[in-house]
Amino acid sequence: MPAAAPAIPPADRDRLIRLGARLRLRRKAQKVSAVAAAEAAGISRVTLHRIESGEPGVAIGLWVAVAGALGLALELGDPASPAAAAPLPERIVLEEYPQLRALAWQLEGVQALTPAEALALYERNWKHVDRAALSAKEAALVEALSQALGAGRLLV
Secondary structure, three states: OOOOOOOOOHHHHHHHHHHHHHHHHHHHHOOOOHHHHHHHHOOOHHHHHHHHOOOOOOOHHHHHHHHHHOOOOOOOOOOOOOOOOOOOOOOEEHHHOHHHHHHOOOOOOOOEEOHHHHHHHHHHOHHHOOHHHOOHHHHHHHHHHHHHHOOOOOOO
């Protein structure tokens, strides 16, 4: 039986959950199975599931191995020096991103959002996103929003 997960502050727990979700999003966007990703990272499928679920008891080296296997650089440095991010448009047109449009159902008459508004919608409602239905374009948007507005950290 695994040891109990360490007690961490709720904000840090939320960051791990978003990081795990972002790793899962990246894996699915690349159409890589959990088994293949786990093998590439040198871990078990169960450990990959624990990482993608944001469990704090998984060693940091394994998180880095998964990120590397998926072609991501896991920034462990100073969050005050953000990684270079792709430029974002001033407005994100909802019609171009079906999952975001579905999350914005209550915003009557709104055709576009600012990047900050879009990221906030994704983060608040991530459990409602059909990750399997994310287009490559929308997955790239989520990643770009996380990079640009998350100071280079993996946020989703």
